[in-house]
Amino acid sequence: MGNSTPWLSLAIWIPIVFGGLILAAGRDRNAGVIRTVALTGSLLGLLVTIPLWTGFDATTAELQFVEKAAWIERLNAHYHLGVDGISVWFVLLTAFITVIVVLAGWEAIESRVAQYYAAFLILSGLMIGVFAAADGLLFYVFFEATLIPMYIIIGIWGGSNRVYAALKFFLYTLAGSLLMLVALVYLYTVSGGQFGIHDWHQAKIGMTPQILLFLAFLAAFAVKVPMWPVHTWLPDAHVEAPTGGSIVLAAIMLKLGAYGFLRFSLPIVPDASHQLAGFIIALSLIAVVYIGLVALVQADMKKLVAYSSIAHMGFVTLGFFIFEPVGMAGGIVQMISHGFVSGAMFFCIGVMYDRMHSRQIADYGGVVNTMPKFAAFFMLFAMANAGLPATSGFVGEFMVILGAVKYDFWIAAAAASTLVLGAAYSLWMYKRVVFGEVANENVAALTDVNAREFGILLLLAAAVLWMGVYPKPVTDLMDASVKQLIEHVQQSKLPTASAARLDR
């Protein structure tokens, strides 16, 4: 695989161009054509990411598939793309989930079909851009631009309280990211006018600015992750988003925040990260335990999964900030796994919602009697959500707990409570919805999944099981990059006394 083919650019721009075409030419009367074109776009987008996987050299932590071109010379910003062993997975995940999302909205979306698919395709390209950007300004542009399609998606196709949810989502994330922008400008200045993220990794920064930078990054990424106590936009946005929106939100948007920690907070300001690790760990544990309890009492299925997402993402941040290689890798595996599992959970809820137009657990009961095939898949995903061994959910959680034990036994003990809580809320919901007698005539009238839905479920199930049974390919590919990240984190970036003397 030479560097000759710009696979990353293709992965970014194919969905965006298809989205633009659909937006320009699509009308509701040719909805069928639009769906086909959207599917073609998303499949092509997935296709061009395959060389990223097959051609990836797992022995090096260097950026691969690098593309670099002048973009804004006046600011010394470049169109600089590249993936390492960590980001390549998110590029793949995004491209994969996009196909799922396009298929998920196949029948449910009937109004403004063109805009729906255009928004998702453009969003997909932008998110791949976030994961592939090696230039700080480019990263920020992609990172912020995702807000626009997502705002539109929640606002147009959401539920009854959609306007409130969309605005809350937008303002929360905007507030966070603008503070990050200030941090980026600061880094640009101290690094002598560089926007390269890897140049920033070499920058020497004093302790006070490090802490301020860390807090600015935290403001941006914590909102996106989301961490307790800035998580409140997520349940609102999820409940009101259409199925596709929920899948994208949970599977990928949340990863943008955690990915930001990996790219910015940890390697650029490691000393502040160490200093404030206790704080982040505390927030993570609150997310795991408290939000887990909150999930338990939800009456709305989507809210329940949304809260469980927050709890799972708490695990991710916990894994990052215990500074153990296994915990770090576990956090990343958990991110990927959560992409599949939460996507699948929201898709399952979407399948039921399309038929019953209710997300309330109380409206269901005995679904297994009318939808046996669906119930089997749903079971698998609920188990994965609870972190059952042999599903992808187990691998990441186990690795994080393993790392946490080395760090501090009690933290590990608190984190491990998620295995109980996760099982409780996932399986209790599953029991109330699926098992038992047929609750009412609406449930009795349900039809089982059709071929399209079956295919999607099968794909997701395969991914969940593959990562659960044989995660080695995933961890192998990211190994070198994680090692390098850990090195950066261990190394102090403070300007040393001798260096300061030399400066003078």
Place this chain on the structure above:
Amino acid sequence: MSNMNLFAALPEIVLLVAACVILIADLFVPDERRNLTYALSMAALAAVAAVLWFFLDNRVLTYAFNGMYVADPMTTVLKLFSVLAVGFMLVYAQGYARDRGMWKGELFTLTLFALLGIMLMISANNLLVIYLGLELQALSLYALVALRRDDARASEAAMKYFVLGALASGFLLYGMSMLYGGSGTLDINELARRVATGQVASRLSLVLGVVFVIAGLAFKLGAVPFHMWVPDVYHGAPTPVTLLIGSAPKLAIFAVAYRILVEGLLPLAVDWQKMLIVLAVASLVLGNLTAIAQTNLKRMLAYSTIAQMGFMLLAMLSGVTKGDAAATAAAYSAAMFYVITYALTTLGTFGVILLLAREGFEAEEIADLKGLNRRSPWYAFVMLLLMFSLAGIPPTVGFYAKFVVLQALLVDGVTSAMVWLAVVAVVFSVIGAVYYLRVVKAMYFDEPAGEVATVPIVATTDMRVALSINGALVLVLGILPQYLLKLCADAVQRALGG
């Protein structure tokens, strides 16, 4: 320097001749053939733009009229965008003006004379010439606001604009007289030399002069606490005139502020920088907070203008007391970039309002935009881009405008006193996003309501094309901002003598 050098003032000369020809020619044009005047005006603008385009390659600083007039890349760029803004304005005005009996010769000649005033202000290198340009511009605009004589609200707005504008001009003139009294010269270059070398009669009168000059400029710019006229005039004036007031004059005021404060009175920066801080912060706070409460789109945009000008002032004030030439150039080019992108975006937003307006219907409430996405997805998308650009969200050009301003503020790092200004700017950007998002919400999330929904959007082809270009520019310049950024940076570099 002691020569006339008429060639440097060629753009103004072309415009003046064209405006006079149109003034006379229009007398012989019957009402139903008014398109001829329109075509002539557009041709005049095109000719001026062509001359300016030719000047754009000219990298030297040229003085004319014995140093009273200056032409350099910065003036050329600003004039080019002013001409562009006026051109867009005339295209957008067509339907609206025809429906309301404003499609008359006065509209064209007054607009062209206002443009002449703007160009004169941009190129003026002498306090009196600045004042002349300002008055030419202002008098034309007062008359334009009052063009609909039978409309009570427009007349009220014209009255208010005239009284407060005259007061502001008085401030400015008074300040200029004090500067003259303190330094003994009206020439900006000479003023700068005398202030720098301490050859001044009284520093106190200079400082007082600066206070009045800044008050006058802040009035024209609409910065808090001199903003009272802005919402009423924006609201009351016929929309095409609002568009004109909101776009090109801001470019001219930027040039004047740069000319007097930076080129003329840089040694007094400690005094005027503090004033600008107060103006900028007050504008950001009041503009953004009040805009949230508006239901009328034109009033909302008026308050948004106040806030945007606050942002621009932040860039202006960050250029001083650094001693670092590159940082100074970056700050003023940030301000210039900001004001240009602001003008470009404002054009589009008022263009959309004009597109939706019909006979007897102004389309100026935010509620009138409800369901625009259903009626016309393309123009809703254009408006969406413009709103996100004003809010400063990438990938629109407004993001880079905010970005370069923040960069200018933070150039000294976190220890600098400017950091809190950056934080204020950021916080109020978030608050500002609320009202821009409300417009997007109305267009995309709400269903069309009332009589608006049923009427199709009619517009001439050139209007549709211009509006589409306007929207596309906001996006394209947002994805590839390099050209415009470099244009501003080079221009300021040259103006600073680099």
